[in-house]
Amino acid sequence: xxxxxxxxxxxxxxxxxxxxxxxxxxxxxxxxxxxxxxxxxxxxxxxxxxxxxxxxxxxxxxxxxxxxxxxxxxxxxxxxxxxxxxxxxxxxxxxxxxxxxxxxxxxxxxxxxxxxxxxxxxxxxxxxxxxxxxxxxxxxxxxxxxxxxxxxxxxxxxxxxxxxxxxxxxxxxxxxxxxxxxxxxxxxxxxxxxxxxxxxxxxxxxxxxxxxxxxxxxxxxxxxxxxxxxxxxxxxxxxxxxxxxxxxxxxxxxxxxxxxxxxxxxxxxxxxxxxxxxxxxxxxxx
Numbered sequence: 001x002x003x004x005x006x007x008x009x010x011x012x013x014x015x016x017x018x019x020x021x022x023x024x025x026x027x028x029x030x031x032x033x034x035x036x037x038x039x040x041x042x043x044x045x046x047x048x049x050x051x052x053x054x055x056x057x058x059x060x061x062x063x064x065x066x067x068x069x070x071x072x073x074x075x076x077x078x079x080x081x082x083x084x085x086x087x088x089x090x091x092x093x094x095x096x097x098x099x100x101x102x103x104x105x106x107x108x109x110x111x112x113x114x115x116x117x118x119x120x121x122x123x124x125x126x127x128x129x130x131x132x133x134x135x136x137x138x139x140x141x142x143x144x145x146x147x148x149x150x151x152x153x154x155x156x157x158x159x160x161x162x163x164x165x166x167x168x169x170x171x172x173x174x175x176x177x178x179x180x181x182x183x184x185x186x187x188x189x190x191x192x193x194x195x196x197x198x199x200x201x202x203x204x205x206x207x208x209x210x211x212x213x214x215x216x217x218x219x220x221x222x223x224x225x226x227x228x229x230x231x232x233x234x235x236x237x238x239x240x241x242x243x244x245x246x247x248x249x250x251x252x253x254x255x256x257x258x259x260x261x262x263x264x265x266x267x268x269x270x271x272x273x274x275x276x277x278x279x280x281x282x283x284x285x286x
Contacts, residue, residue: 011247013174014239015144018106020171022148023164024085025103036097039219039229043101046215046233047208048108052076052116054207059120064200071257072200073120074241077113078258079105079141084235086168087269091276093228101232106145110138113244121249140243174239201261205268209234227272235269238262 055076059069080102088098114134152164212233216226241258245251 009177011140011243013177014243015140017171017174017237017239018141019144019148020167020174021085021102021106022145023152023167024099025145025149026152027149039097039221039225040100040104042215042219043097043212043229043232044104044108046211046229047080047101047105048112050211050215051204051208051233051236054211055204056120058200058203058207062196062200064196067251067253068197068200068257070121070254071197071241071245072204073117074113074244074254075201075204075236075238075258075261077109077116078236078238078240079109080232080235080237083171083237083265083269084232087235087273088228088231090273091227091231092224092280093231094224097225097228098232103145106141109240110134110142113240117244141240197257197260198264201257202264202267205234205261205265207234208236209268227276231269231272235265236261238265 052073055072058064059072064072080098085095085098085102089095111134151160209230212229212231213226215233216229219225221229238258238261242255242262245254245258
């Protein structure tokens, strides 16, 4: 039963989360790249290159055991997701920029993740051939995003707006579901590595956010850009990392760091949202 949940329900949950991302995107989000190419390019470099470099450094500095190290690496290679878009919106960031970065990273990750995974897990190519990994990731990430975009483009019925709103809320529950079923299959190892995994997960999240802030400052961006890049670089799609660990690599213990991250990333995210709401409440009075 648990194996069925991991190999069938988990990919479906990830596909649903990516479908929900697609429901927030339009072709205009891709065309918007031409409007602020420097911001998107800088953000993507920080997310797709800078974050993996931070993870690689943490793996060696903290001398992480293999399950935690590989899980951290999977997180660093994962794309952004619907959660980063929602957090950006709630914190008063540049939602359009966040969505554009999510859209582009979702197209790149199915190729970049399998190619970069062997840098930490040397036998990854033996476990999952690169071509097969790309096809699987495309099926559960790229295809659902495209379906969501097409449906949003062509379905104009009044009920569909309510459906999109429901889907956005449900994507967070889908992430919770992936964390829960993975944890249920790995309780013993999870208890042994909880402390190390927690430290690795929260440090990666915070260091990614700091990197996003540094990049935004280098671009001389305003507070909206600072918040947006901090969130987009620091908040990754834990569901993708869990999927690769459990379904593609068939090593559930490698999902421990991603599932810890899926919980702990909400702490700095809630702090950012709270501070933004508080500032928004004070500004009108000044």
